[in-house]
Amino acid sequence: MDTFFNLPEKVVFCKKCVLSNQRPSSIPEFKHTKNRPGAKYLNIDPLTGICDACKVAEIKNINIDWEQREKELLKVLDKHRSKNKDYDCIVPGSGGKDSVLASHILKYKYGMNPLTITWPPILYTDYGYKNFRNWIEIGGFDNLTFNQNGRVMKLLTKLSIQNLLHPFQTFILGQKNLAPKIANKFNIPLVFYGESEAEYGNPIADHNSSLRKNEFYTYKNIKDLYLAGCSIGYLEEKFGLSLKDLSIFFPIEKKSLENFDLNIHYLGYYIKWIPQEAYYYAVENSSFKARPFRTEGTYSKYNSIDDKIDDLHYYTTFVKYGLGRTSYDASQEIRNKHLNLNEGKLLVKKYDGEFPERYFDEIMDYIEMDKNEFHRLCDEFRSPHLWVNTNKDGYKLRHTVNEDGEND
Numbered sequence: 001m002d003t004f005f006n007l008p009e010k011v012v013f014c015k016k017c018v019l020s021n022q023r024p025s026s027i028p029e030f031k032h033t034k035n036r037p038g039a040k041y042l043n044i045d046p047l048t049g050i051c052d053a054c055k056v057a058e059i060k061n062i063n064i065d066w067e068q069r070e071k072e073l074l075k076v077l078d079k080h081r082s083k084n085k086d087y088d089c090i091v092p093g094s095g096g097k098d099s100v101l102a103s104h105i106l107k108y109k110y111g112m113n114p115l116t117i118t119w120p121p122i123l124y125t126d127y128g129y130k131n132f133r134n135w136i137e138i139g140g141f142d143n144l145t146f147n148q149n150g151r152v153m154k155l156l157t158k159l160s161i162q163n164l165l166h167p168f169q170t171f172i173l174g175q176k177n178l179a180p181k182i183a184n185k186f187n188i189p190l191v192f193y194g195e196s197e198a199e200y201g202n203p204i205a206d207h208n209s210s211l212r213k214n215e216f217y218t219y220k221n222i223k224d225l226y227l228a229g230c231s232i233g234y235l236e237e238k239f240g241l242s243l244k245d246l247s248i249f250f251p252i253e254k255k256s257l258e259n260f261d262l263n264i265h266y267l268g269y270y271i272k273w274i275p276q277e278a279y280y281y282a283v284e285n286s287s288f289k290a291r292p293f294r295t296e297g298t299y300s301k302y303n304s305i306d307d308k309i310d311d312l313h314y315y316t317t318f319v320k321y322g323l324g325r326t327s328y329d330a331s332q333e334i335r336n337k338h339l340n341l342n343e344g345k346l347l348v349k350k351y352d353g354e355f356p357e358r359y360f361d362e363i364m365d366y367i368e369m370d371k372n373e374f375h376r377l378c379d380e381f382r383s384p385h386l387w388v389n390t391n392k393d394g395y396k397l398r399h400t401v402n403e404d405g406e407n408d
């Protein structure tokens with residue numbers, strides 16, 4: 001059967017969580033093109049039936065000496081800690097629980113002087129914006145917010161939906177690429193993100209380092225870059241955009257790091273990072289508030305709630321990979337032992353793939369797309385090995401974690 005995006009042909013679910021081998025591993029977002037050549041997916045050990053993300057969680061729970069890791073962190077911090085009024089590290093974020101936790105402990109527990117930086121969401125939710133303000137005002141941080149060229153942001157967001165069915169790409173590009181550039185400009189060579197992507201299913205080896213690999217935030221040749229699945233030349237020619245319009249979305253040029261020893265760390269390597277605890281910490285220290293209602297497509301209220309487009313993003317992962325937001329949330333909570341596998345499966349059955357109606361009209365208005373066009377695009381991106389068109393009931397998954405798919 002045909003598969004799209006280089007997906008594994010046979011769908012296999014992990015024995016411990018609710019993810020399958022169709023879960024994409026991170027690729028540098030600026031290399032993302034429609035067919036995802038060479039893309040890798042969650043590895044599931046053929047002998048044990050357990051995925052890399054579950055293995056990483058197990059290691060985290062049993063095999064890591066967290067006291068030793070904290071000592072390693074102190075070494076890094078002592079090397080960079082400012083002795084005067086200068087900033088000594090950068091924490092990127094938009095005021096979600098993870099950036100609150102990272103910046104707060106760096107400043108108040110470890111005596112660092114972080115500059116927080118923000119690439120704002122595409123469409124802020126009002127409670128998300130409030131959380132952002134509270135981070136700065138109650139948490140007490142200097143913040144540099146980079147407001148994007150709205151016209152370019154909107155066009156690229158629309159194109160990334162049309163070309164990649166990826167509504168969130170412009171946000172991800174900025175979230176990953178802005179920090180290295182600001183670090184370089186302000187000469188602050190230490191950047192902290194919260195968790196490593198390995199927590200959620202990148203190759204297990206990625207978990208053995210605190211450092212973000214520079215292939216994820218640098219480029220050598222502009223010919224290798226893609227935005228919204230388009231080459232830069234195409235965007236210039238077709239839409240009259242200039243390099244000046246586009247370059248803020250690029251990663252940093254490799255050669256500008258030649259004389260700048262940039263270190264991008266994951267704090268989650270050094271301290272045990274549990275999303276639910278990050279949430280409680282953010283509530284306590286910066287009056288972080290969960291969403292006042294359940295997030296469509298899942299059961300949770302406090303994960304990634306500051307961008308209206310995020311809900312649609314997870315709907316598109318359901319279309320492309322058969323895994324919606326509940327699959328991601330429940331798997332993570334199963335690994336942290338807040339849910340058992342059966343509870344996770346029931347939640348998937350109840351909520352996964354639920355269409356995010358709440359902000360849909362507003363998003364379509366923002367990018368000036370007809371609603372039917374969006375649904376047509378979704379069908380265009382359904383890989384035949386995952387979906388079957390039943391005509392009567394529309395598209396159905398062939399395989400689910402509950403084994404109630406059309407072909408299970």
Ligand SMILES: [Zn+2]
Nearest residue numbers: 014017051054
């Ligand atoms: Zn798993």
